[in-house]
Amino acid sequence: MTTAEVLKPDHVSHRKHWIFNDEHDALRDSIRRFVAKELTPFADEWEETTFPDSVIHRMGELGFLGLDKPVEYGGQGGDYYSNLILAEELAATGSGGMAMGIGVHTDMAMPPILAFGTEEQKQEWLVPAIAGKKILSLGITEPDAGSDVAGIKTRARYDSATDEYVINGSKTFITNGHRADVIVLVTKTGDSGGYDDVTLFLVPMNLPGVIRESRLEKLGMHASDTALLAFQDVRVPSSAVLGQVGKGFYHIMWELQGERMIMCAGAVAGAQNLFDKTLQYAKDRKAFGKPIGNFQVIRHKFAEMATKIEVAREMTYSTAWRFANKEYPVREISMAKVYVARIVCEVADECLQIHGGNGYMKEYKIERAWRDLRLNRIGAGTDEIMLDTIGRSYGL
Amino acid sequence: MSSLAEKAGVGAPAHRPLPPFTEEHQEFRRAVRRFVETELYPHADEWEEAKFFPNSVFNRLAELGYLGLKFPVEYGGDNDPIADAVFVEELGRCGSGGLAAGIGACTGIALPPVAKFGTEAQKQRYLVPGIRGELTAALAITEPDAGSDVAGLKTRAKRVDGGWLVNGSKCFITGGVRADMLVTAVKTTDEGGHHGISFLLIDKGEGVAASPLEKLGWHASDTALITFDDVFVPEQNLLGDENQGFYMIMANFQWERLMLALGAIGAMQWCFDKTLAYALERRAFGRPIGNFQVIRHKFAEMAIKIETNRALAYNALRLYAAGEDALRQVTAAKLTSQRDAVLVADQCVQIHGGNGYMTEYKIERALRDARLGPIGGGTDEIMKEILGRSFGL
Numbered sequence: 001m002t003t004a005e006v007l008k009p010d011h012v013s014h015r016k017h018w019i020f021n022d023e024h025d026a027l028r029d030s031i032r033r034f035v036a037k038e039l040t041p042f043a044d045e046w047e048e049t050t051f052p053d054s055v056i057h058r059m060g061e062l063g064f065l066g067l068d069k070p071v072e073y074g075g076q077g078g079d080y081y082s083n084l085i086l087a088e089e090l091a092a093t094g095s096g097g098m099a100m101g102i103g104v105h106t107d108m109a110m111p112p113i114l115a116f117g118t119e120e121q122k123q124e125w126l127v128p129a130i131a132g133k134k135i136l137s138l139g140i141t142e143p144d145a146g147s148d149v150a151g152i153k154t155r156a157r158y159d160s161a162t163d164e165y166v167i168n169g170s171k172t173f174i175t176n177g178h179r180a181d182v183i184v185l186v187t188k189t190g191d192s193g194g195y196d197d198v199t200l201f202l203v204p205m206n207l208p209g210v211i212r213e214s215r216l217e218k219l220g221m222h223a224s225d226t227a228l229l230a231f232q233d234v235r236v237p238s239s240a241v242l243g244q245v246g247k248g249f250y251h252i253m254w255e256l257q258g259e260r261m262i263m264c265a266g267a268v269a270g271a272q273n274l275f276d277k278t279l280q281y282a283k284d285r286k287a288f289g290k291p292i293g294n295f296q297v298i299r300h301k302f303a304e305m306a307t308k309i310e311v312a313r314e315m316t317y318s319t320a321w322r323f324a325n326k327e328y329p330v331r332e333i334s335m336a337k338v339y340v341a342r343i344v345c346e347v348a349d350e351c352l353q354i355h356g357g358n359g360y361m362k363e364y365k366i367e368r369a370w371r372d373l374r375l376n377r378i379g380a381g382t383d384e385i386m387l388d389t390i391g392r393s394y395g396l
Numbered sequence: 397m398s399s400l401a402e403k404a405g406v407g408a409p410a411h412r413p414l415p416p417f418t419e420e421h422q423e424f425r426r427a428v429r430r431f432v433e434t435e436l437y438p439h440a441d442e443w444e445e446a447k448f449f450p451n452s453v454f455n456r457l458a459e460l461g462y463l464g465l466k467f468p469v470e471y472g473g474d475n476d477p478i479a480d481a482v483f484v485e486e487l488g489r490c491g492s493g494g495l496a497a498g499i500g501a502c503t504g505i506a507l508p509p510v511a512k513f514g515t516e517a518q519k520q521r522y523l524v525p526g527i528r529g530e531l532t533a534a535l536a537i538t539e540p541d542a543g544s545d546v547a548g549l550k551t552r553a554k555r556v557d558g559g560w561l562v563n564g565s566k567c568f569i570t571g572g573v574r575a576d577m578l579v580t581a582v583k584t585t586d587e588g589g590h591h592g593i594s595f596l597l598i599d600k601g602e603g604v605a606a607s608p609l610e611k612l613g614w615h616a617s618d619t620a621l622i623t624f625d626d627v628f629v630p631e632q633n634l635l636g637d638e639n640q641g642f643y644m645i646m647a648n649f650q651w652e653r654l655m656l657a658l659g660a661i662g663a664m665q666w667c668f669d670k671t672l673a674y675a676l677e678r679r680a681f682g683r684p685i686g687n688f689q690v691i692r693h694k695f696a697e698m699a700i701k702i703e704t705n706r707a708l709a710y711n712a713l714r715l716y717a718a719g720e721d722a723l724r725q726v727t728a729a730k731l732t733s734q735r736d737a738v739l740v741a742d743q744c745v746q747i748h749g750g751n752g753y754m755t756e757y758k759i760e761r762a763l764r765d766a767r768l769g770p771i772g773g774g775t776d777e778i779m780k781e782i783l784g785r786s787f788g789l
Contacts (some may be wrong), residue, residue, distance in 0.1 A: 001459075018714065019709075041775040135497065148522065178751035202521075221609065247404075250403035250404040251404055253404060254401070279789075293788075298789070299784030299785070299787075299789040300780040300781075302784050302787055302789055303779070303782075303783035306728065306783055306787070310708060311704045311707065311732055312704075312706035313706075315704045316701065317711075318414050318711070321414070322411070325412065327412075328404075330409070331699070335699060339698075339700050385691075388693070390699050391695050394686075394699070396678070396686040396687060396695055
């Protein structure tokens with residue numbers, strides 16, 4: 001080998017990650033075009049109004065809501081990674097709230113229906129949800145119970161006279177809670193005090209006794225509709241049980257794994273977008289006679305951010321590979337979740353800093369990302385819960 | 397976790413090795429781990445004390461075929477860089493950073509440029525016996541007055557009849573005391589710099605003096621200060637093209653940095669495993685200290701560091717092995733892994749408490765050894781320069 005053959009760095013070459021193939025690229029491309037044309041132009045408006053239901057209808061029409069779902073239910077029959085791609089591409093809108101609303105529909109509420117639902121339930125909810133005709137939500141958190149899922153109080157009492165369950169309780173922080181047609185509801189059906197008391201239900205949101213109490217105001221995610229819900233003597237037939245009675249805790253723990261993966265993919269893509277945008281800014285913006293990016297201290301900020309993003313992406317992809325292979329990698333997913341959640345906040349803050357006063361202004365949309373991304377350290381399991389999960393996995 | 401998966405009603409097959417590793421590599425990993433545990437680890441204390449490890453280590457490694465893993469088959473190797481990566485990661489568990497470094501300095505750093513740029517004669521003379529464990533080599537670039545700024549090297553090779561006359565000195569040369577041959581970066585023009593550096597293969601002999609340096613860690617490594625006093629080097633010992641040395645240095649850095657990242661991952665995992673066992677055994681206030689939440693979270697934080705570095709480094713390795721330059725990935729992997737290795741070792745010392753401070757537990761050694769990481773093979777600051785510049789900044 002001569003030195004002329006020594007590889008020279010080529011930073012712009014596109015390298016497909018090993019979990020993706022050409023079909024994935026084509027899918028990414030078509031989602032990207034849709035996002036640029038039909039979502040991004042309205043993102044600012046939706047921050048004020050929340051995004052309209054028509055987004056879900058339209059995405060259903062285009063087949064984007066069931067990318068990895070079986071063809072017999074109207075899905076595209078794609079692999080698990082196709083959903084990661086959707087989450088990544090939705091990040092380009094800069095509307096974390098909209099992306100979250102879609103994610104709750106496709107990757108939080110939908111998977112348990114597919115995994116644990118009866119054929120009848122799938123026909124009633126999954127098929128129209130994939131088609132974008134019905135909107136899904138998921139109810140875990142309550143005013144007095146969040147991370148401690150076993151501590152929830154919403155109760156479903158069996159009424160043997162009518163073979164119905166009567167549900168009472170309340171749920172909070174429910175994404176899509178106002179727009180949803182149905183909620184996958186986590187309830188207690190037993191009194192043993194353990195994990196085997198929990199049962200999932202599919203509760204239509206138009207039933208008597210389902211009360212949408214308020215639209216919650218938030219730090220970020222303004223495009224998302226977040227609800228406080230109350231359930232007062234809501235009667236559902238026993239056929240509304242999703243999965244097995246008493247297995248709800250384990251069902252929902254499984255659901256959370258997929259939710260965390262999707263969150264990771266979207267958040268890393270969001271951080272990458274911020275990075276790209278800020279890099280351009282640092283090259284354009286001049287101070288003391290040169291682009292600010294040429295100052296060493298700014299250059300190293302980019303090096304630090306790029307490293308964090310690259311680590312986060314590899315951790316997400318390699319863990320997604322395990323998940324796609326039907327492993328149940330709770331430890332690795334928890335690691336990815338906490339790592340990603342932290343670094344996207346750090347990246348957002350550093351991008352805000354590099355933008356200076358402009359970063360603080362609404363116009364540049366950096367402050368919005370800063371607010372939106374902050375949720376990642378709380379939602380779908382806080383940093384602290386993730387650390388506890390990881391620590392316990394070693395027998396500690 | 398599989399019982400959880402059962403309860404949830406989803407299946408969960410066992411973990412498979414992350415690409416680019418195969419099941420075969422996993423088997424190989426188990427073999428290397430056994431070797432490291434039984435044949436290296438038990439001697440780590442002794443060799444640290446002696447500030448040297450015997451050459452018989454190289455003989456034994458050669459016997460097992462571990463020195464030629466990534467090299468072409470025709471020179472006695474296996475042509476499997478992924479297996480070499482396994483070897484390097486597992487060496488991180490040998491209990492002595494200096495020992496791992498000493499082995500890596502020869503097979504991972506000094507011999508690859510010979511394999512890549514050497515003439516057939518050079519390969520027969522140095523690479524083949526190197527793979528057989530009969531010869532050791534060291535890479536000599538850094539000087540007392542030039543480290544990260546490679547263009548500032550001063551060691552001069554002046555043309556004379558039939559070759560060169562070399563004068564100058566090199567320092568921090570891992571394996572330099574024992575090395576039979578030094579792959580040496582020299583100035584072959586007065587200006588030096590990017591277009592004036594060449595590599596010479598310099599045999600130990602008249603005019604070459606090497607003395608060991610005392611260090612914070614890496615005690616088992618014979619890190620040398622080397623001086624060249626009118627050393628004659630014959631024409632045929634020029635490695636690669638004249639005045640192209642800078643590019644050869646850059647080309648070699650990728651593998652060296654990948655090795656450092658993988659070694660750090662192995663070392664972190666070893667520290668973690670050892671400290672986890674300690675935290676489950678050691679009791680305070682009526683229970684194992686690992687059951688206190690604050691300690692549990694320390695382990696979670698460490699585990700995240702190890703696993704994220706693994707994801708990054710394995711992908712960098714995959715790209716590198718596929719022939720991509722992977723500059724960004726390798727640089728980022730080197731940067732984070734070396735920093736995290738220090739942080740992990742420090743936490744492990746902390747969890748061990750007073751015992752962690754004692755030599756006996758080997759954790760303080762791990763911390764001292766890890767501290768070289770953010771300096772050697774290109775400092776953290778240089779890594780960030782490379783990354784930042786790669787974005788056009």
